[in-house]
Amino acid sequence: MKRGDLVTIAQNGDYERKPRPAVVIQSDLFDAMDSVTVCLITGEETEAAILRPALEPDETNGLRARSWVQIDKIATIRRARxxxxxxxxxxxxxxxxxxxxxxxxxIA
Incomplete structure (x- = not known):
C-alpha cells in the first residue's frame, strides 16, 4: 500500500460506519507500521474547495463517479481493516x- 492508493476501509467510528473509499496520505517511509493514515472520500459535492479537492473518475483511479477527498476527515486505521x-x-x-x-x- 502506497501514498496515493485508493482503498476501501471498514472502521466503526464517527465517519466510518460503512465501508468507505479513502486515499492513502501516509508517507511510503512508514509502510512497515501496522496502521495507515488516510483521508476519506465522499460522493457529496460541497463548495469548500480547499477542504474537498475533486476527483474525476477514470480507469486509473477506479472511481465510478465524481468524488471529493475529505481533507478534514483524516483517519489512522489498522491495516487489517x-x-x-x-x-x-x-x-x-x-x-x-x-x-x-x-x-x-x-503547516503551509
Missing amino acids: VGKIFGRLPDADMKRISASLAVFLG
Missing part, C-alpha cells in the same frame, strides 16, 4: 491533496 487497493491517484491529484492538507493542518 483496509480492503483491496482499487485505484491510484496521479501525482497532480496528490499535489492538490498535499497542499490542502498543509493548509488544513496549519
